[in-house]
Amino acid sequence: MDLDLKKISSPIENELNEFKEHFRQAIKSKVTLVDLISKYILRQKGKKIRPILVLLSAKLCGEINHRTYTGATLVEMLHTATLIHDDVVDDAKARRGFASINAVWKNKIAVLMGDFMLSRGLLLALENDECGFLKITSRAVKRMSEGELLQIQKNRKLEVTEDTYFQIISDKTASLITACCELGASSTSKNANEISLLADFGENIGIAFQLRDDILDYIGKKKIMGKSSGSDLKEKKFTLPLIYALNNSTKKDAKEIINIVKNGSFARSRGYVMDFINEHNGIEYTITKTNDYCQAAKSKIKSFKDSETKQTLNTFVDFIAERVN
Numbered sequence: 001m002d003l004d005l006k007k008i009s010s011p012i013e014n015e016l017n018e019f020k021e022h023f024r025q026a027i028k029s030k031v032t033l034v035d036l037i038s039k040y041i042l043r044q045k046g047k048k049i050r051p052i053l054v055l056l057s058a059k060l061c062g063e064i065n066h067r068t069y070t071g072a073t074l075v076e077m078l079h080t081a082t083l084i085h086d087d088v089v090d091d092a093k094a095r096r097g098f099a100s101i102n103a104v105w106k107n108k109i110a111v112l113m114g115d116f117m118l119s120r121g122l123l124l125a126l127e128n129d130e131c132g133f134l135k136i137t138s139r140a141v142k143r144m145s146e147g148e149l150l151q152i153q154k155n156r157k158l159e160v161t162e163d164t165y166f167q168i169i170s171d172k173t174a175s176l177i178t179a180c181c182e183l184g185a186s187s188t189s190k191n192a193n194e195i196s197l198l199a200d201f202g203e204n205i206g207i208a209f210q211l212r213d214d215i216l217d218y219i220g221k222k223k224i225m226g227k228s229s230g231s232d233l234k235e236k237k238f239t240l241p242l243i244y245a246l247n248n249s250t251k252k253d254a255k256e257i258i259n260i261v262k263n264g265s266f267a268r269s270r271g272y273v274m275d276f277i278n279e280h281n282g283i284e285y286t287i288t289k290t291n292d293y294c295q296a297a298k299s300k301i302k303s304f305k306d307s308e309t310k311q312t313l314n315t316f317v318d319f320i321a322e323r324v325n
Helices: 010-026 032-043 049-061 066-090 101-127 131-157 162-188 192-219 240-247 251-262 270-279 282-300 308-322
Strands: none
Touching: 010 049, 010 066, 010 308, 032 101, 049 066, 049 162, 049 192, 049 308, 066 101, 066 131, 066 162, 101 131, 131 162, 162 192, 162 240, 192 240, 192 282, 192 308, 240 251, 240 270, 240 282, 251 270, 270 282, 282 308
């Protein structure tokens, strides 16, 4: 199936353009350097997955309005802030085909720019009397931080279990996607059940999104992904394909693979580790789990009346399962 995000978002093309204008206006600053970097950020188009989900969730429950745009702008500011800070932590040199902010303006300015984005988002919610939005996003930030720290803690000891892995990706990745769908729904509906169903929808596609990312880290080509396969292993990150393979091999073989990762010799043993994962169905199992979470996501919106928006959300789920970048 040829799924293109631009085609998927076409039913809300006008609303997405309206969001982009809201976002552009919201990150303006009288400080020349801040405004310069803001314009640089706007040039880095990105997929806009999170605002798209806010808009579609809102439209599924009612009519998109000013509150919806506030929620979409808030979540995009929060997401942008985390990306800027992540690039500093990872010493990343590029982002979306552009030099990263820390590469151009150095770490101190990048950290402060991330802080600006975060605080501007919080102020936007307060300026619009959206304390409920603040609660949703603050919960997401807390979970994201805890997920990242749990991953660091477990990876240091090389003791990541499947249960721990799912806890990590639920908090680290799915939490913000959950917030998007919850924000969108709560901007157009007061029905607690509808809002809860959309939040659950977001949680499931957020987990599926990360699972697909982990698959692509092993099978994605450098020209597609912008990075070579196995970059997670080079950073000693245990993701589901490897975790499953380790759990379904002999203790001796598992110990050998763990030592390769632990000693940083993955680059020399790439083929060996990849063969180990494939022989023990690590990729196949992760694809199955991805599809399971995608089906669970679709089940959460099954009770909503049939509409173009509902169909678009279901197609979006298919895009998550099959995306190649």
